[in-house]
Amino acid sequence: MENSEAKAFLLIIGNEILSGRTKDANTQFLGRKLGEIGIRVCESRILPDDEKKIIDTIRQNKDQFDYIFTTGGIGPTHDDITAKAVARALNIEFERNAEAEELLRNFYSPDDITEARLSMADMPKGATLMENPISKAPGFKIENVFVLPGIPKIVEGMFEGLRHHLAESSPFLSKTIVSPLPEGLIGGPLADIQAQYQQTEIGSYPFSKDGKMGVNIVIRSKNVENIKPVAIAIQNMIQRLEFP
Amino acid sequence: MENSEAKAFLLIIGNEILSGRTKDANTQFLGRKLGEIGIRVCESRILPDDEKKIIDTIRQNKDQFDYIFTTGGIGPTHDDITAKAVARALNIEFERNAEAEELLRNFYSPDDITEARLSMADMPKGATLMENPISKAPGFKIENVFVLPGIPKIVEGMFEGLRHHLAESSPFLSKTIVSPLPEGLIGGPLADIQAQYQQTEIGSYPFSKDGKMGVNIVIRSKNVENIKPVAIAIQNMIQRLEFP
Structure with missing residues (x-):
């Protein structure tokens, strides 16, 4: 259940x-x-x-x-x-x-x-x-x-x-990772991560703050164990792009 | 057109x-x-x-x-x-x-x-x-x-x-009449007015202000000539209820 x-x-x-x-x-x-x-x-x-x-x-x-x-x-x-x-x-x-x-x-x-x-x-x-x-x-x-x-x-x-x-079940959990790099730079590697973890929903929501574009990347699942590896993969991906 | x-x-x-x-x-x-x-x-x-x-x-x-x-x-x-x-x-x-x-x-x-x-x-x-x-x-x-x-x-x-x-045509026009009486008191007579003027859309949107309930009554049509008689009928109806 x-x-x-x-x-x-x-x-x-x-x-x-x-x-x-x-x-x-x-x-x-x-x-x-x-x-x-x-x-x-x-x-x-x-x-x-x-x-x-x-x-x-x-x-x-x-x-x-x-x-x-x-x-x-x-x-x-x-x-x-x-x-x-x-x-x-x-x-x-x-x-x-x-x-x-x-x-x-x-x-x-x-x-x-x-x-x-x-x-x-x-x-x-x-x-x-x-x-x-x-x-x-x-x-x-x-x-x-x-x-x-x-x-x-x-x-x-x-x-x-x-x-x-209503029949309650475990809630949807989400973790937001803020990318200082815009969607156009993370889009490719983020798609690779989504392809690797197909059971976990990854959403990408651009924002503009003080004239700079960034992205809220939202990982969503009912199971925290599904969220962890995706969060780590995304954080590492951003780090690699930011400090090549 | x-x-x-x-x-x-x-x-x-x-x-x-x-x-x-x-x-x-x-x-x-x-x-x-x-x-x-x-x-x-x-x-x-x-x-x-x-x-x-x-x-x-x-x-x-x-x-x-x-x-x-x-x-x-x-x-x-x-x-x-x-x-x-x-x-x-x-x-x-x-x-x-x-x-x-x-x-x-x-x-x-x-x-x-x-x-x-x-x-x-x-x-x-x-x-x-x-x-x-x-x-x-x-x-x-x-x-x-x-x-x-x-x-x-x-x-x-x-x-x-x-x-x-886009193929532009005449805009939708609307006239809002603010009723100081709540929906429950004007609902019956307002339905009669809508029944009389079926070609003109009448919407009823309650609001609460300073603890008193009122209603924004919105008349909507592409033709101002359709709006006028409905507006007059609604204003008269509210007046009759307010000052019987």
């Missing part, structure tokens, strides 16, 4: 992200937090508020991945179509969830409990609620699909409460 | 984005800049450095969209696989581009022109170069696929130079 690797697919929903009005922050947060518990995010797909696209995407991917996480589109307005789309994708009845309704009725005063707000309790039948410690309206889990809100602060608040629904 | 709408698909390539190490900024930049020239970004897909996935995605989408933009994976290291994947997706020979090679040879001193750097001139046969005003190594266009680097500053620098390859 220790090195098993669960796979996740993210579905980020919202016209405002594709129009550039809002920058998606949920991919980064979920990628990092899921990686910490050994789950690899294999794809993140940003789609508009389009029911058919959401339904098709969930149907095409739900059996390919251990988990699907959606963010966005579960508020009280007309453009919040995710919950119903998920129900349709899974061919599950869409109905008012009694537990979610109670949460909302306890949170809002009777004068403020509009039909729009109550619609946030409409979910696929059999959904398990995901607690929202910030604004109460819950997310939910149905089969292997986790339906989360779009606002990053609420996604963050909800994550701790949903962790226990 | 004025209200025609070209459609774009973004393919954001990089393990570092899915692991949460790096936050994608290219979707927002391209979404905004393309919107300004009337091109709608319909989807943005973030994929790992995986040749097969890149090939499959380009093949499945290139005929569905007017433009595909890829970002990432065109540097000089082993994880830079985008250019070759694009060539394979389109069944085009992958070869050294003479013009790109010359650019690189003029930019680097003879001592610094490694094989890794020259590999940045390997492209699908017949590619048109996209000028890189920052670090020289060019992007390219082949058929309807624009292949851009991953570093946001370079994407930004490259964009002005590639605009003339």
